[in-house]
Amino acid sequence: MSWKRNLLVPLAVLTLALSASAGAGAASASAPARAVTVADGTSTASAAVDYGAPGPYATAVEVGVVTTLYYPRDIANSDRRFPVIVWGNGTNAIPLVYRDLLLHWAGQGFIVAAANTPQSNLGISMRAGIDMLTRRNADPDSIFLSHVDLEHIGASGHSQGGAAAIVVGADPRIDAILPIQPGPLANINAVHVPALLLAGEKDSIVFPFLVKAFYNAADHIPALYGEVRGADHFTVVGDPGPFAAPTTAWFRAQLMGDQAARAQFFGPGCGICTDTATWSDVRRNDLALNVPVTTP
Numbered sequence: 001m002s003w004k005r006n007l008l009v010p011l012a013v014l015t016l017a018l019s020a021s022a023g024a025g026a027a028s029a030s031a032p033a034r035a036v037t038v039a040d041g042t043s044t045a046s047a048a049v050d051y052g053a054p055g056p057y058a059t060a061v062e063v064g065v066v067t068t069l070y071y072p073r074d075i076a077n078s079d080r081r082f083p084v085i086v087w088g089n090g091t092n093a094i095p096l097v098y099r100d101l102l103l104h105w106a107g108q109g110f111i112v113a114a115a116n117t118p119q120s121n122l123g124i125s126m127r128a129g130i131d132m133l134t135r136r137n138a139d140p141d142s143i144f145l146s147h148v149d150l151e152h153i154g155a156s157g158h159s160q161g162g163a164a165a166i167v168v169g170a171d172p173r174i175d176a177i178l179p180i181q182p183g184p185l186a187n188i189n190a191v192h193v194p195a196l197l198l199a200g201e202k203d204s205i206v207f208p209f210l211v212k213a214f215y216n217a218a219d220h221i222p223a224l225y226g227e228v229r230g231a232d233h234f235t236v237v238g239d240p241g242p243f244a245a246p247t248t249a250w251f252r253a254q255l256m257g258d259q260a261a262r263a264q265f266f267g268p269g270c271g272i273c274t275d276t277a278t279w280s281d282v283r284r285n286d287l288a289l290n291v292p293v294t295t296p
Contacts, residue, residue, distance in 0.1 A: 051252065051261065052245030055107035067129040068095040068114045070106040071144075081149035083255035085112045086129045086168060088120035088161025091183075098158065101240040101247070108248050109256070111148060120161045121185050123168040130173055151175075152255040156247065158236055159183050159206060166214065169193055176254035178247055179214070180236055181206040188214045194222040194288070196250045196265070198243065200231030201280040208281070215283060222288040224265055226272060227281035242278050259294050267293025 057072035072082060085105055089095060095102060095114035102112045113129030120126065130153060137148035154176045157165040162182030169177040169191035177191060180198045183206060188195070195218055199211035208227050215225040228235065228242050236243045252258035253265060264271035266288065273282050 050245065051108075051248040051264075052104075052242075055104070055109060055248075057107050057109055059103050059106040061103075064116070064132075066116055066125055067132055068116055070095075070102040070112040070114065072106060072109060072111075075111075075147050076143035076145075078147055081147055082109055082111045083149040083152035083154070083251070084130065084133060085110050085154045085156055085251060085255075086126040086165075086174075087112055087114040088123065088126050088155075088157030088164035088168075089115065089118060090157075090159030090161055092118045093158075093161075094118060097237055098240075100238060101236065101244060104240065104244050105248060105251065108252065110251060111144075115161075115164075120157060120164040121167070121183070123155075123164040123171075126155060126157070126164055126168045127171060130171075149255075154178065154251050154255050156180065156251075157182075159233065160185075162206075166191060166195075169195065176251070178250050179211075180243065180247070181233060182211060182214060184210055184213075186214070188218045189220070191218065191221055194224075194254060194291075196224045196226065196246075198246070199225070199227045199281075200233060200235055201227050201229050202232045205233040212283075215285070219285060219287070222291050223285045224272075224288050225281070225283040226279055229276075229278060229280040246272060246278070257295060262295070263293050266291045269293065 060071060060073040062069040087102060094116060102114055105112050113133055115125035115129060117125045133148050134150060136142040136144040137150060139145060152175055153173050155165040155168040155174050156178040158180045160183045162179035163186040165177050165179045166182055166186035166188050168174055174193055176193050177195045181200055181203055197211050197215050199208040212225060215223055235241055249261040249264045253261040263269055272279055
């Protein structure tokens with residue numbers, strides 16, 4: 001496929017550049033916060049109304065053979081469970097390419113299981129990340145013991161990995177998907193959970209109409225389409241810029257029960273629907289329009 005060939009050289013160069021400056025861990029990050037009640041009934045912190053701001057958790061990275069984990073550093077001492085996001089890379093990329101975004105999610109209170117494979121389309125390694133965290137959640141010698149919220153799991157990825165997020169959306173363990181500029185090799189008809197499909201207005205590799213095709217086919221699930229103004233195919237790489245806030249809000253809404261984040265996508269006051277500075281096109285299908293802005 002031409003979109004795969006076009007992606008190869010730029011991502012290889014970016015991988016080498018980022019590997020020269022990135023370490024194995026991440027610095028502590030914090031921001032002015034307010035209390036938010038999440039799905040498990042506990043109280044956590046949200047970075048005010050700016051989901052693009054650093055979260056309250058210091059982060060750590062664990063590089064494995066199949067999966068790289070990004071997670072809250074003091075997870076072993078926490079009194080709560082943390083929801084999971086499984087991640088798929090673009091063609092010939094590795095998690096390091098998306099390090100800033102994945103660490104941002106970890107700082108917001110997620111365990112991110114990023115598949116190391118540079119060929120993620122089938123979603124096999126993404127599912128393996130769930131399997132691995134399931135084992136470690138039950139392992140008395142693991143820092144993750146009883147701290148993984150296996151009842152709240154999302155799937156995301158970029159380009160070929162975005163297609164993989166759609167593929168993995170058929171897994172019964174998945175609760176929401178967020179494909180970013182997904183490649184065309186996926187079938188959204190098998191997805192059973194809410195979907196936020198992101199495109200880039202200036203993307204010349206995965207054109208917006210390809211992402212809209214997934215959105216148009218997703219009439220059986222609550223689906224949203226967001227086209228990031230001015231974004232090309234590599235805007236999310238390195239510093240995720242305009243992708244940080246909406247992706248974080250989506251997963252906080254879907255996996256943590258954050259009501260303020262939920263209002264960014266649902267109800268008549270839908271935040272992204274009026275944010276023309278960030279979005280060049282926003283669409284919600286009939287099922288998404290009928291989703292209530294708050295949950296019990």
